[in-house]
Amino acid sequence: MNIAPGKTEASGIPFDQVRVDRLMEEAGIDVLFATSKHNTQYLLGGYKFIFFAAMDAIGHSRYLPIVLYEKGGPEHAAYIGNKMEGGEHENHPFWTPTLHAACWGTLDAANLAVEHLQKIGKGAARIGIEPAFLPSDAYSLIRKALPDAKLIDATGMLERMRAVKTEAELEKLRIASELITDSMLATIAWAREGTTKTDIIEQLRREETNRGAHFEYCLLTLGASHNRAASSQTWKQGEVLSIDSGGNYHGYIGDLCRMGILGEPDAELEDLLSEVESVQQAAFSKVKAGTLGGDMIAHAESVLKASKVAAFTDFFAHGMGLITHEAPFLMTNHPVTYEGTYAAKPLEKNMVLSVETTMLHPTRGFIKLEDTVEVTGTGYAMFGDRGRGWNRGGVA
Template sequence: FKRLEAIGLSQYMPVVGIPRGRPHQAFYVGVSVPDVDEVQALEVFGPMWVANRHWVHELRGRVAGVVAEAAAGVVRKLGLAGARIGIEGPFMPVEAFDVLRRELPEAAFADATDLLARLRAVKTAREVNLLRQVHERAAEAIHATLKAARPGETSRQVEARLELEMAGRGLHRIFTFAGIGPSFNRFPSHRTWDPGRIMNVDTVAELEGYLSDLSRMASMGEPPVLALELFQGCLQVQRRVRDAIGPGVACREVHRLGWEAIRANRWGELGNFIAHGLGLVSNELPVFNAETDGLLEPGMVISIEAEYRHPEVGHVKLEDTVVVTPTGCEGLGDFGREWCVVAL
């Protein structure tokens, strides 16, 4: 169900609950019915850290509501029926929330989305290792896909090959942009990749719930000189930002330096800079803009995007991901970040 959550008129929705200060009482509510048996899934995907598990064995109504009702029952057994309960509002269906309020009338509900986002911002060593793996495999898949391309292929064919390369490395492709210059439209299409044209591949993949986010450049044969000049500008931005990243650095300063480096190029008015956090969710904390008060901490994972859109050659972009370390930062999935020339 990682790819399709809809079931009938509802959606698949497991629940995790963690009593404050009592992580040993954390509980999980899932589904164990024929054809949707999470108990069997655990045998395949490995152990779960939550030992207190509860299973819905009969789906009498809409899935999200039935699971929410079971979760409310667990809350009552824990003696927390009148507690203040934090939920992730943007990710909880209305039908599930209505059931929780009905079953726990004395509870006070609050949106804990920001709190949980802050907890996700700093990754554990295990999470960093998974993020390293997904980026390394994704980088290899992109490189193999580009090297195997042939003149006249469409960007949809490139997208399809990339999906196979990712699947062969144990990844699930979330989405892919594959833009052929000089067009700025990066949605995979029937547009053909002809000699002298550049291609930007920007893709997100997933491994055990953790995401990669990389963008790479290639050309069918030798690239236009202008495209290489723009790419050098992207490399300079990446170097400038990476050199600045480290514990205690203000996120707004990273944002400022990125834009300063973009504008240092003679094509600065055509450039764009974005930095964002990455993990279980794309574009999670930390946030980078001119107003943010955030500071970098070891274990934060950051996607750095440097790009230029020039009407003569197209969209030139380099996106890397780094993890903040005690002394600076480490690149995740840096393989193949140089310009790739596809042999004719």
């Protein structure tokens, strides 16, 4: 069903149409067939259906949102969603001229998408799909129903689309980082001797939720341990705490790491964290629009290599936004398995990077800083820029 009858023109397109059309042309794509939550959210201007925010499964199938966008033809755009999304449209209308809020599973959604493509004369077009986010039953239906269509992997094109953030996206990423940082610092101050890792993680969940962020995970270490999973281990006087949390604000990720200490840091701990900070600062010094991504990586790695902690310390950086690792991809298989395809390309204004240096000290524990920076024309802007030293526990 089209519950936007009579709407034949697109208005309020929430993305840079000229840029998206250019990227589609370069990728040889006539029509986008987006099915991942992050790309449908992007193409819909930030919208994500709350009912399926935590899990896609329902009944015998799953939720499958689909955004269809024809290159140069926004008047033919369509959103295919769940039957309950009609209410979302009534309150906050989708920009797409066609809306089918009618589905409960993958096959009915895919069938409506096929019918729409045939209706707009694109049954034999070059269709850009997301293989990793298109269920096999839906793929089989599309392949059978559109035998003359050429299905193209649009993953890279969509990654390039999201690589350069809008001002609205930058603001959401900044807020996410601020909320996560404030939550971590409050949690460190709250925790005291005898507090378990599980209790600390649950306290962080409450802190993030109460600030309006959506908690996703917390990787936590105490003392000399390098194990970051929840447990009954307790924090003891003089021990370090490493708290690495990811949460999101309206879908945009905040992912940072800060350090805590129960008591006062000794000279060795001060020195170790300063070594980590030196590598971070080396990376920051090369962050600027126009700098090759690989040059930033190489400079930070050279500073780390010359450090006395190099044998047990690691550095990496990656793009982030709607997902934790996205373009620009700067390093190959380090630690996530993808190619560092952006290492030889210049950083662009409004890209966002996560920069992290991790020390697995043999006796003092897990010592890490992770920061989020925006690439600017003159350098960088840091989000959540506080609490980057030794934060005292048990002081709240």
